[in-house]
Amino acid sequence: MRRNLFLYRRCLGAQLRATLEYEGDFWIMSVAALVTQGMGFVFLWAIFRAIPQINGWRFWDVVLIYSLVALTEGIAVLLAQGAWSMAVTVNLGGLDTVLVRPFSPLLQVLSSQIGMNGLGNLVLGGSLFVAALVHVDATWTPVRIATAALVFACAPLVKIGLNILTNCSAFWLKTPWSMFPFAFHTLGELARYPISIYGIGVRLVLSLVLPYAFMSYFPATAVLSLGDAPWLGLLTPVAAVWCLLLGRWAFHRGLSRYESSGS
Amino acid sequence: MTTAVTATGAVPLGRLRREARTYRALGRAAFRSLVAYQTSFLFGLLATTLAAVAMLYLWRSVLAAGTVNGFDWPTMKAYLLVAFVAGSLVSSYVDYRMAGRIQQGDVAMDLVRPVDYQRSRFAEALGFGGYELGTGLVVAAAAAAVFGGVPAPARSSLGLFVVSAALVLPLRFGIVYVSALVVFWTRNYVGVQSARIALVTLFSGGLVPLAFFPGWLQGLAAALPFAGMASTPALLYVGGLAGAAAWRAVAVQAAWTVGLWWLGRAMWRGASRQLTVHGG
Numbered sequence: 280m281r282r283n284l285f286l287y288r289r290c291l292g293a294q295l296r297a298t299l300e301y302e303g304d305f306w307i308m309s310v311a312a313l314v315t316q317g318m319g320f321v322f323l324w325a326i327f328r329a330i331p332q333i334n335g336w337r338f339w340d341v342v343l344i345y346s347l348v349a350l351t352e353g354i355a356v357l358l359a360q361g362a363w364s365m366a367v368t369v370n371l372g373g374l375d376t377v378l379v380r381p382f383s384p385l386l387q388v389l390s391s392q393i394g395m396n397g398l399g400n401l402v403l404g405g406s407l408f409v410a411a412l413v414h415v416d417a418t419w420t421p422v423r424i425a426t427a428a429l430v431f432a433c434a435p436l437v438k439i440g441l442n443i444l445t446n447c448s449a450f451w452l453k454t455p456w457s458m459f460p461f462a463f464h465t466l467g468e469l470a471r472y473p474i475s476i477y478g479i480g481v482r483l484v485l486s487l488v489l490p491y492a493f494m495s496y497f498p499a500t501a502v503l504s505l506g507d508a509p510w511l512g513l514l515t516p517v518a519a520v521w522c523l524l525l526g527r528w529a530f531h532r533g534l535s536r537y538e539s540s541g542s
Numbered sequence: 543m544t545t546a547v548t549a550t551g552a553v554p555l556g557r558l559r560r561e562a563r564t565y566r567a568l569g570r571a572a573f574r575s576l577v578a579y580q581t582s583f584l585f586g587l588l589a590t591t592l593a594a595v596a597m598l599y600l601w602r603s604v605l606a607a608g609t610v611n612g613f614d615w616p617t618m619k620a621y622l623l624v625a626f627v628a629g630s631l632v633s634s635y636v637d638y639r640m641a642g643r644i645q646q647g648d649v650a651m652d653l654v655r656p657v658d659y660q661r662s663r664f665a666e667a668l669g670f671g672g673y674e675l676g677t678g679l680v681v682a683a684a685a686a687a688v689f690g691g692v693p694a695p696a697r698s699s700l701g702l703f704v705v706s707a708a709l710v711l712p713l714r715f716g717i718v719y720v721s722a723l724v725v726f727w728t729r730n731y732v733g734v735q736s737a738r739i740a741l742v743t744l745f746s747g748g749l750v751p752l753a754f755f756p757g758w759l760q761g762l763a764a765a766l767p768f769a770g771m772a773s774t775p776a777l778l779y780v781g782g783l784a785g786a787a788a789w790r791a792v793a794v795q796a797a798w799t800v801g802l803w804w805l806g807r808a809m810w811r812g813a814s815r816q817l818t819v820h821g822g
Contacts, residue, residue: 307733315740322744325754326600329610333603396733458585465589469596476603477596 286382290390291358298393305395312399316349319471320407336473340503343411347434347495348471349404354435355442356394357401362442363457364392369533370455372540385530389443417503430498430512433519437494440522441467443530445489450533467491475506486511493518564657565665572669576635584677590633591681594626597749598689611753617780618751620692623682624779625748625772628707630678632714636667637722641731644722644817653814660719660806667715696781702788703778706770709795713770716802717742723806726813747773751782767802770795 299305323345327338336344365388368374377387417423445460452459466484470491474482485492493515499505501512576583601622605615613621640663643649652659686692695703721738725731743749745768752760752773763769774791777783783791 303728304730304733307728307730311733311737311740314737318740318744322749325750326604328756329754330604330607333600396736454582456582458582462585462588462592465592469592472596472600476599478599481595481599 283383283386287386287390290387291393294390294393298395301395305398308395309399309402312353312396313403316400316403316407319345319349320403334473334475335505336475337416339411339414340499340505341473342407343415343503344473344495344499345471346404346407346411347431347498348468349400350408351404351435351438351494353397353400353402353404355438357397359389359439359442360394360397361387361389361391362439362446363394363460364388365446366449366452366457366460367455369449369537370453370540374534374537375539384534385443385527388530389439415503423502426513427502430501430515433516434494434498436519437490437515437522438467440519440524440526441489441491443526444522447526447529447533450537463489467494470495473506490518490522493522561657565661568657568662568665569669572635572666573672574669576670576673583673586633587630587677587681590626590630591685594622594681595685597622598685602689611751612782613751613753616693617782619686619689620780621751621776621782623686623692624776625746626685627675627678627682628710628714628772628775629743629746629748630674630681631671631711632667632718633674635670636663636715637718637731637735639666640719640722641725641735644725645729645731647817649817653817660803660810663719664712664715667711667718671711693780695779699778699781699783699788702783702792703775706775706778706792706795709792709799710771710775713767713795713799713802716799716806717767717771719806720802720809723809723813726817742768742771745769746771747776751777753782764791765794767798770798 320342323338323341326333327341331337333341368377368388368391374384374388377384380387441463442460445463446457448459449457466489469477469481470485474485474492474496477485482492486497497512497518498515499512500509501515503509598619601618602615604610605613605618608614640649643652652662655662717738721734722731724734728734745752745763745766747763747769748771752763752769755763763773769791774783774795777791778788
């Protein structure tokens with residue numbers, strides 16, 4: 280465990296140095312992430328100028344959900360962006376190198392990249408998150424603070440697990456593009472709004488099949504005591520473990536049918 | 543130019559026909575390449591469709607209580623779906639290909655080709671556009687069916703709607719082309735593209751009608767090229783623009799279409815002078 284953590288940090292550190300070599304790119308990507316997330320905020324603001332609430336959710340409640348998706352994205356991009364490289368790695372037979380090294384293949388893949396847009400997402404997501412926590416209508420009892428710390432810490436793990444799971448499609452599709460997992464990533468972005476606005480089918484998919492709602496909506500319901508069943512949000516740690524295990528399972532299934540590229 | 547003067551009209555006409563054939567071939571090749579590699583395009587389309595569906599659900603909840611800023615639920619459905627189809631145009635490949643060739647230095651080959659660079663890219667955009675329009679309409683029709691139908695276009699502004707809709711592709715091409723040329727200077731494409739998409743999506747009124755913005759921001763968005771990319775045709779469809787305001791919006795749209803075309807020309811002149819092609 281300790282060795283794994285150490286190696287993971289070293290791999291990411293090497294990627295970080297490589298990334299910062301391209302300083303111009305780094306700044307462009309950071310600004311682009313700020314603009315993209317900022318536009319989402321302006322969008323919410325424009326809607327809530329006209330109406331006070333959607334299904335009982337007020338402006339800052341929705342901003343909290345939205346900021347959790349941005350924060351989660353930032354963390355996933357900084358700590359486990361490698362998942363998105365799986366399509367290319369598998370297609371080119373790049374896993375050969377990974378498999379001969381004495382370090383968990385999955386952790387190697389995950390730490391093989393750092394997304395340059397991570398910082399922008401973290402900065403904007405973080406600011407919105409803090410602003411939302413200040414403005415939401417909640418009394419900060421010790422229990423609530425502890426709940427918030429627990430569920431918000433587990434939320435990004437849900438996304439990382441689902442990223443691994445969907446990107447493992449590379450082992451079956453064998454194309455060098457990540458279009459398939461990207462489509463699911465977009466599905467996950469539906470969790471930027473209270474999922475009570477969707478039809479029952481979409482809600483079931485987001486809570487059970489691919490529980491993207493556990494990275495934002497459910498943790499927020501638990502902390503704000505909003506929605507039909509706020510207690511569901513307390514299951515965030517369970518969802519996080521479940522998604523990570525699913526991801527690991529899919530990776531091992533995929534690995535067993537990996538046959539390199541023959542070159 | 544001298545040949546055009548000496549020969550009595552026959553040469554320029556022949557040349558024109560030859561050029562038209564060249565660009566038509568480019569457009570056709572672009573269309574075919576999209577059909578040949580449908581899978582990745584369709585997954586991309588699935589992604590934008592999901593985003594559009596989220597918007598429909600969101601607005602259904604927002605407008606459940608009644609009319610807001612002049613929009614009721616049926617009007618909003620029609621508005622969002624027209625904006626979606628408009629947004630699907632020039633959404634793929636034109637800039638992606640350009641940026642790739644600029645980064646790799648392959649653009650040097652484009653410089654020696656005996657065709658106009660910008661017109662060639664526009665011909666390709668038209669080719670891609672045929673496919674994008676087709677799929678966009680299918681998705682919009684399906685979404686309309688799922689969400690209980692949309693009203694027909696407003697009679698009063700039907701003519702202007704057709705004009706405005708026809709301007710969407712050249713206008714979007716203008717902004718996509720210009721932002722792809724920026725790669726000559728930044729050598730980064732993903733960042734420029736994602737920032738452009740975010741700005742265009744919001745300020746074109748593709749997610750939220752511009753009427754929801756405060757006055758100053760509405761004025762700004764209406765004067766910038768963005769409104770013509772979704773808001774103007776969508777408003778004309780639902781009859782949200784009438785009289786002088788309608789004419790003015792379409793005029794702004796047309797002016798930007800021409801303006802961006804010439805801006806693209808000027809940028810290309812500057813860009814091709816400072817191109818770096820790495821050896822290899």
